[in-house]
Amino acid sequence: MKTAVIYQSHYGSTETYARWLAEDLGAGLFQADRVKQADLQQYDTIVYGGGLYAGGVNGIALLTKYLDTFRDKALYLFTVGVSDITDQDNIKAIRGGLEQKLPPALWEKVHIYHLRGGILYSKMSFLHRMMINMMIKALRKKPENERSSYERDILQSADHDTDFTDRAALAPLVADIRAGEKPR
Template identity: 45%
Template sequence: MKKTVVIYESKYGSTRCYAQWIAEELTCSLFERKEFNPQDFTKYDVIIYGGGLYAGGVSGIKLITQNWKLLKNKQVVLFTCGLADPEDSGNVSAIRNSLTKILSQEMLEHIHLFHLRGGIDYSRLNLTHKAMMAMLRRMLLKKDTESLSKEDRQLLESYGKCIDFTNRESIQPLTQYVLSVPVSCSK
């Protein structure tokens, strides 16, 4: 039986929510990034890491990049969580393109990626994230209304409010993948 761990870093709660659901579904260990000792990677066959998307980066991804020697012979799954709708292939391409700047080619070939949609509560955003969202809003307001995507319109309509796109069912492809892949014996 595969020994699995879910590790996450969450600033506003959506990534934590998904990590908890995944750990429940797989009946496995769950750790917040700051509570996990990288030396403990040796105890697990499957490592699932989740981080929020912020300005093209994944929160806490250094846990993976700085400890790759401990991970490269393990089943590694990375899930990202952000406002970008993963049903939009353009969003997925943009996320994966930004990951090519963070992860080596070896990592990209080895890690299985999943993208989940989170939410936003403007009242909880820190000053930097509020400023980024205000800039994005200003940029969208300058565009022709006809050219706005459904996601852009949602962002404008919900600006300053709380909107939650988390959905427990969206973890199914990830959990099914983890359950379906046998553990490699190469160590």
């Protein structure tokens, strides 16, 4: 079984997980904005990783763009975000957003995993810092008992780098790919 790991990363957390995953699986590694459809023909399993931004997954349009190429391949998706992935409300929100963005043929095929990344203010673009700061100001005005787990996570990491990346978190994804299992 030949595996390709494709990723789109703004600030490094998704790239870190993609590199670890490629090492663990002996897989090919591709940046989403540089991979060509022909590059993927030789692979049986495709793994796509993207960071969570504003309710969407960075670069996920690639999965739709190459849907015909992926029809006969095992397809896995991992998302990376600051949200606590043990909180079922966070998982429900992420999956709800994914289900709206992915066409039904892809939604039914893809096996989804969630990993915790971080917020790296030191690497953030001015625009992203400004957007996060606006969100933080709004969240601070919201009553504490009305804040979601995700909102609390954002506030706890306000104004400093926070990195939750953990290679051990890849273990279920690696095991399922090796076994050819198809969890949802």
